[in-house]
Amino acid sequence: MTLSNIVVLVKYVPDATGDRKFEADNTVDRVGVDGLLSELDEYAVEQALQIKEKRADEEITVTALTVGPAEAEAAVRKALQMGADKAVHVQDDAIAGSDAVATSLVLAKAIEKIGVPELVVGGLASTDGGLSVVPAMLAERLGLPQVTLAAVVETQGDQVRIKRDGDTATEVVGGTLPLVLSVTDQSGEARYPSFKGIMAAKKKPLDTFSLADLGVDASEVGLGAAWTTVENVTARPPRTAGEIVKDEDGSGATALVDFLASKKFI
Amino acid sequence: MSEVLVLVDHVDGAVRKPTYELLAIAKRIGSPSAVFIGGADKSAAVADAVKAYGADKVYVVDDAEIKGYLVAPKAEVLQQLAEKASPAAILIPASAEGKEIAGRLAIKLSSGLITDAVDVQVNGDDIVTTQSVFAGNFTVDAKVVKGTPIIAVKPNAAAPEEGAGAGAVEEFAASISDAAKTAQIVASQPRQATGRPELTEAAIVVSGGRGTGGDFTAVEGLADALGAAVGASRAAVDSGWKPHTFQVGQTGKVVSPQLYVANGISGAIQHRAGMQTSKTIVAVNKDEEAPIFELVDFGVVGDLHSVLPAATAEIEKRKG
Numbered sequence: 001m002t003l004s005n006i007v008v009l010v011k012y013v014p015d016a017t018g019d020r021k022f023e024a025d026n027t028v029d030r031v032g033v034d035g036l037l038s039e040l041d042e043y044a045v046e047q048a049l050q051i052k053e054k055r056a057d058e059e060i061t062v063t064a065l066t067v068g069p070a071e072a073e074a075a076v077r078k079a080l081q082m083g084a085d086k087a088v089h090v091q092d093d094a095i096a097g098s099d100a101v102a103t104s105l106v107l108a109k110a111i112e113k114i115g116v117p118e119l120v121v122g123g124l125a126s127t128d129g130g131l132s133v134v135p136a137m138l139a140e141r142l143g144l145p146q147v148t149l150a151a152v153v154e155t156q157g158d159q160v161r162i163k164r165d166g167d168t169a170t171e172v173v174g175g176t177l178p179l180v181l182s183v184t185d186q187s188g189e190a191r192y193p194s195f196k197g198i199m200a201a202k203k204k205p206l207d208t209f210s211l212a213d214l215g216v217d218a219s220e221v222g223l224g225a226a227w228t229t230v231e232n233v234t235a236r237p238p239r240t241a242g243e244i245v246k247d248e249d250g251s252g253a254t255a256l257v258d259f260l261a262s263k264k265f266i
Numbered sequence: 267m268s269e270v271l272v273l274v275d276h277v278d279g280a281v282r283k284p285t286y287e288l289l290a291i292a293k294r295i296g297s298p299s300a301v302f303i304g305g306a307d308k309s310a311a312v313a314d315a316v317k318a319y320g321a322d323k324v325y326v327v328d329d330a331e332i333k334g335y336l337v338a339p340k341a342e343v344l345q346q347l348a349e350k351a352s353p354a355a356i357l358i359p360a361s362a363e364g365k366e367i368a369g370r371l372a373i374k375l376s377s378g379l380i381t382d383a384v385d386v387q388v389n390g391d392d393i394v395t396t397q398s399v400f401a402g403n404f405t406v407d408a409k410v411v412k413g414t415p416i417i418a419v420k421p422n423a424a425a426p427e428e429g430a431g432a433g434a435v436e437e438f439a440a441s442i443s444d445a446a447k448t449a450q451i452v453a454s455q456p457r458q459a460t461g462r463p464e465l466t467e468a469a470i471v472v473s474g475g476r477g478t479g480g481d482f483t484a485v486e487g488l489a490d491a492l493g494a495a496v497g498a499s500r501a502a503v504d505s506g507w508k509p510h511t512f513q514v515g516q517t518g519k520v521v522s523p524q525l526y527v528a529n530g531i532s533g534a535i536q537h538r539a540g541m542q543t544s545k546t547i548v549a550v551n552k553d554e555e556a557p558i559f560e561l562v563d564f565g566v567v568g569d570l571h572s573v574l575p576a577a578t579a580e581i582e583k584r585k586g
């Protein structure tokens with residue numbers, strides 16, 4: 001099988017260094033805060049581009065796909081600047097508040113509309129709600145195998161081999177295209193957009209689809225359709241200021257051990 | 267009483283502790299049914315182990331045909347069991363693999379999924395889960411409102427409870443599609459045993475960062491004196507001083523021990539994301555301005571290479 005299409009999943013997330021909040025309806029506030037392409041999805045874009053570059057004799061199109069509010073266009077724009085060829089942004093007010101189940105549905109329908117590629121690449125997790133489940137759900141919906149959490153990715157012909165650090169072992173996992181791949185931040189630094197890349201991105205195609213374009217009924221997505229509901233959100237009480245001592249001639253060690261003993265750790 | 271399916275977390279038949287925690291949670295909801303997908307020759311020992319922690323039923327699914335085929339076949343097994351048993355809930359360990367099984371299963375069963383629960387309680391007819399989100403800055407209570415609740419539970423969410431269940435063993439022959447057998451583990455190198463507790467399960471974690479300068483002797487010495495697991499910051503992992511499995515943080519392990527000791531770690535937001543729900547936090551850092559000190563219950567401004575060995579010696583002395 002030749003590789004002709006790669007879809008890379010990129011999410012627009014609130015900036016982790018900013019003040020992340022919840023709305024009154026217990027959904028993540030995605031509008032009132034600064035957002036950006038999820039850092040962890042930059043690694044997915046990078047791997048997609050590297051695969052394209054390594055297989056220069058094949059005509060490979062890399063399409064960046066995002067599902068999110070109007071501002072989420074920034075996420076696919078960044079991917080285009082990094083070197084993706086095309087972008088698709090699914091935007092519809094009805095999508096707001098969707099859970100991973102609904103997000104995976106919209107992603108699957110968008111991918112079917114674009115044309116199911118040989119390779120879908122996602123990130124390790126959203127840096128906001130971060131469940132690390134969307135790639136698996138998407139694979140299930142598309143009827144594809146998944147090869148996830150890759151620290152090292154290699155492809156050859158229709159074979160994909162990854163290395164990953166599992167919970168109990170380091171594994172090499174193999175799969176045959178078509179499949180869904182996800183990569184971690186161990187997979188290699190993501191490139192910065194070059195000036196040339198930024199200029200070129202302005203001319204690259206960017207399609208925006210609504211739910212109607214994808215044939216998804218608004219009742220299947222959004223907060224109202226979620227299969228789970230949040231009952232309560234509580235901010236963690238601020239930590240009370242602890243005791244800080246300066247080590248002088250070994251006094252720090254004794255004070256530390258006294259503290260540990262007072263808490264019954266010794 | 268309805269069954270509650272608990273997927274057994276094991277390595278070649280050696281049951282891992284989170285399984286017992288899940289069984290304790292399952293008892294709050296209904297009658298625990300452990301699901302063991304593994305080697306037939308290990309099933310008797312596994313059945314004994316989970317029975318001792320309250321399993322009323324043990325479904326044994328021989329994995330001869332599906333071993334090495336990642337998560338898709340396991341999701342099919344659980345789907346078929348769920349259709350047969352109509353459980354009140356399905357509990358899965360929130361490991362990387364567990365969450366992916368849960369994700370696929372949720373789509374198959376058209377059921378809601380909650381991942382990374384740190385607590386699960388029954389409130390009237392509702393199963394209410396607690397999750398910690400945004401780097402531990404918020405706690406969220408949630409419940410599943412569609413289908414069979416599928417809950418991926420983090421380690422340490424409950425204490426294992428000894429107490430024998432009925433432990434009836436039932437072999438279950440699942441039919442696995444060819445499509446589920448397409449991605450495969452082709453090589454596996456088991457993690458070398460460190461003789462220390464598992465990072466995510468440990469009651470105490472002692473971590474080292476760039477400030478160790480690559481020498482973890484002092485960190486490991488203190489860890490051993492306290493019976494703790496060893497962790498690392500990403501800077502220490504990226505420098506090649508520790509493998510990635512030691513990494514604590516947003517893209518490593520999220521730990522929530524009774525005590526977390528950060529040594530030579532500045533306290534970047536991505537590191538905090540992996541440790542700030544720890545009950546007690548201690549830091550040793552030579553920079554009094556290090557952000558980690560904003561989190562601590564107790565902090566020492568000093569050089570870890572002198573403070574830690576001295577503290578270790580003092581602990582050994584007091585232990586006698």
Ligand SMILES: Cc1cc2nc3c(=O)[nH]c(=O)nc-3n(C[C@H](O)[C@H](O)[C@H](O)COP(=O)(O)OP(=O)(O)OC[C@H]3O[C@@H](n4cnc5c(N)ncnc54)[C@H](O)[C@@H]3O)c2cc1C
Pocket residue numbers: 039040185474475476477478498499500501502513514515516517518519529530531532533534535536537540550551552553556568569570571
């Ligand atoms: C996408 C992404 C994901 C990330 N995920 C993670 C993650 O999962 N986990 C993680 O940890 N980081 C993560 N990071 C990296 C994070 O931003 C920080 O760079 C990292 O945590 C810094 O590690 P450190 O504290 O060991 O090093 P530094 O920030 O360099 O801090 C070293 C500290 O050691 C102190 N020190 C030096 N010498 C001594 C001494 N002799 N005795 C005592 N103290 C000393 C210094 O004062 C300093 O405070 C991530 C970053 C990104 C972009």
Ligand SMILES: Nc1ncnc2c1ncn2[C@@H]1O[C@H](COP(=O)(O)O)[C@@H](O)[C@H]1O
Pocket residue numbers: 009010011012038040041044065066067068100103121122123124125126129130131132133134135
């Ligand atoms: N709304 C979205 N749009 C595009 N990709 C997404 C979206 N949500 C999740 N993803 C992809 O799925 C990965 C895992 O997401 P999650 O399961 O939410 O942690 C992310 O790193 C993205 O690659």
